[in-house]
Amino acid sequence: MPGANPPGNVRRVSSPRTLQAAPSAPSAERAPAAERPRRRNRTVQRERLLEMLRSTDTHPTAANLFEGLRGEFPRLSRGTVYRNLEVLVCEGVVEQVPSRSGVMRYDGNPRPHHHFVCDACGDIRDLDIQLPQALATRLQRRYKLRADRVRADFFGLCEACRGRDS
Amino acid sequence: MPGANPPGNVRRVSSPRTLQAAPSAPSAERAPAAERPRRRNRTVQRERLLEMLRSTDTHPTAANLFEGLRGEFPRLSRGTVYRNLEVLVCEGVVEQVPSRSGVMRYDGNPRPHHHFVCDACGDIRDLDIQLPQALATRLQRRYKLRADRVRADFFGLCEACRGRDS
DNA sequence: ATTTCTGCAAAAATTTTGCACCTTG
DNA sequence: CAAGGTGCAAAATTTTTGCAGAAAT
Numbered sequence: 001m002p003g004a005n006p007p008g009n010v011r012r013v014s015s016p017r018t019l020q021a022a023p024s025a026p027s028a029e030r031a032p033a034a035e036r037p038r039r040r041n042r043t044v045q046r047e048r049l050l051e052m053l054r055s056t057d058t059h060p061t062a063a064n065l066f067e068g069l070r071g072e073f074p075r076l077s078r079g080t081v082y083r084n085l086e087v088l089v090c091e092g093v094v095e096q097v098p099s100r101s102g103v104m105r106y107d108g109n110p111r112p113h114h115h116f117v118c119d120a121c122g123d124i125r126d127l128d129i130q131l132p133q134a135l136a137t138r139l140q141r142r143y144k145l146r147a148d149r150v151r152a153d154f155f156g157l158c159e160a161c162r163g164r165d166s
Numbered sequence: 167m168p169g170a171n172p173p174g175n176v177r178r179v180s181s182p183r184t185l186q187a188a189p190s191a192p193s194a195e196r197a198p199a200a201e202r203p204r205r206r207n208r209t210v211q212r213e214r215l216l217e218m219l220r221s222t223d224t225h226p227t228a229a230n231l232f233e234g235l236r237g238e239f240p241r242l243s244r245g246t247v248y249r250n251l252e253v254l255v256c257e258g259v260v261e262q263v264p265s266r267s268g269v270m271r272y273d274g275n276p277r278p279h280h281h282f283v284c285d286a287c288g289d290i291r292d293l294d295i296q297l298p299q300a301l302a303t304r305l306q307r308r309y310k311l312r313a314d315r316v317r318a319d320f321f322g323l324c325e326a327c328r329g330r331d332s
Numbered sequence: 333a334t335t336t337c338t339g340c341a342a343a344a345a346t347t348t349t350g351c352a353c354c355t356t357g
Numbered sequence: 358c359a360a361g362g363t364g365c366a367a368a369a370t371t372t373t374t375g376c377a378g379a380a381a382t
Contacts, residue, residue, distance in 0.1 A: 022321055041356050041361050062347080077364045082347060084362090098264030102372075103346070116311050125311070129304055131297070131318070138295055139320060145282050145291070146328070147320035152297070154305060154313035155188055162312070207336050207381045228372080243339045248372060250337090268347075269371065 019131045021112030022095065022149040046084045048072060053094055053108030059124045061103050097124070114152040120161035127154065185297045187278035188261065188317040211239060212250040219260055219274030225290045227269050263290065280318040286327035293320065 052068055053060070060068070066081045085106055088094035097105040097115070100122070109126055116125040131150055139145045218234055219226070226234070232247045251272055254260035263271040263281070271290070280293040297316055305311045 022319075039357085039360065043355080043362060045363075063345095073363095075364060077366090078346090079348075079365080080363055096266060098266055098268065100262060100264055102264065102268070102270050104268050116305070116309070116313065125309075127305065127309065127311075129301065129308070131301070135295065135297070135318075136320075139282070139293065142295070143282070143291075143293065144325055145293075145320070145322060147282065147322040149321040150318055151321070152301075152316055152318040153188075154302075154311070155315040155317070156311060156313040159310055205335070205382080209337060209380080211338075229370095241339060243341090244371090245340080245373075246338055 019133050019136045019150050020148065021114055021130065022151040040087070043084075045069070045073060045076065045080055046087065049081065049084050050088055050093065050108065053088075053106055054110075055108075057109065057126055059097050059099075059105040059107050061105055063103075065106070099124075114154065116154045116156070116158070118158035118161055119155055120157055120164075123158055125158065185299050185302050185316050186314065187280055187296065188315040206253070209250075211235070211242065211246055212253065214238060215247065215250050216254055216259065216274065219254075219272055220276075221274075223275065223292055225263055225265075225271040225273050227271055229269075231272070265290075280320065282320045282322070282324070284324035284327055285321055286323055286330075289324055291324065 048069060049065060052065060058064075062078070062081050062085060065085075066076065066078050069076050069081070085094065089096055089106075093108070093110065095107040095109075097107050099105050100117070105124070111128070112130070114127040114129060114131075116127055117123070118125075131152060135150070136147050139147050214235060215231060218231060224230075228244070228247050228251060231251075232242065232244050235242050235247070251260065255262055255272075259274070259276065261273040261275075263273050265271045266283070266288070275292055277294065278296070280295060280297075282291045282293055283289070284291075297318060301316070302313050305313050
């Protein structure tokens with residue numbers, strides 16, 4: 001029933017009328033059979049990497065994060081950054097955001113959300129909105145596709161660039 | 167004149183009640199001032215590249231296109247492919263689709279549309295649906311952001327992978 | 333004739349990987 | 358100790374660029 005919004009508050013975990021914004025991808029590929037427990041050590045590098053991702057909303061690149069952590073870990077290596085990002089993505093606490101420039105960006109915002117991308121400066125801003133569940137229903141009916149997550153990128157000029165533009 | 171027409175070509179036919187799916191990005195970055203007419207030669211390579219993009223729905227990579235055209239142009243170079251893709255994107259007839267793997271994909275579907283991405287096989291399928299215009303209004307009210315385009319990626323398992331899965 | 337485009341090759345930029353040693357549990 | 362992680366460096370990928378000659382208008 002993709003109807004209108006009931007009077008009460010609509011955001012609860014029970015039966016959402018809105019389609020969940022992409023929170024965490026199922027690691028991609030399939031895991032055939034051998035599903036070993038896969039123990040994981042706690043390391044300062046990974047911990048700080050996550051903190052850094054959580055404390056910003058700029059959707060940093062691996063290079064950004066590497067630079068940002070070099071002060072703390074002078075011998076940090078890029079490989080470590082990439083490997084840890086991969087771990088965090090697999091764990092579902094960090095999301096990859098493929099960007100228009102081709103460089104991958106990373107998003108530590110744990111809430112389901114979407115993005116506004118400025119056409120001029122390229123900045124990405126988080127949007128705390130939800131897409132109507134009706135869309136998933138339509139997908140199901142029209143295409144027999146069952147979508148469990150969605151990510152929407154809105155494009156336009158951000159306030160700053162709109163002012164500066166003309 | 168004050169007709170709010172952002173840089174780039176945002177051709178809007180009338181007044182849609184649905185938000186336009188990202189048709190063509192305004193080339194990114196800023197367009198300063200010197201906007202020379204920029205003459206453009208017609209070349210077979212570029213023509214065939216576009217045809218190839220229009221004749222498929224697989225959202226090929228530059229490498230895919232390069233390989234696909236080598237039969238026809240044995241001395242084709244990757245540089246030519248990339249440069250022509252850039253031209254087509256700037257002209258607004260081809261769209262860049264940043265993919266999860268990091269490699270850029272290209273989309274020659276001229277209709278506004280969205281995508282369904284299979285979590286298992288990674289295939290991207292075009293969706294002929296539209297997002298409600300109400301979303302843009304909400305963005306405007308909640309964030310003071312004026313979005314003129316939107317691109318939504320829906321995630322889940324495609325039919326084939328759903329069957330094969332379990 | 334002049335501007336644009338191509339092929340080729342070298343260079344950049346980004347991400348992945350092998351390996352020896354160090355850490356965590 | 359054993360499994361997992363790090364730093365380092367080399368390699369693999371993907372994309373960009375400088376140039377000289379070729380093509381288009």
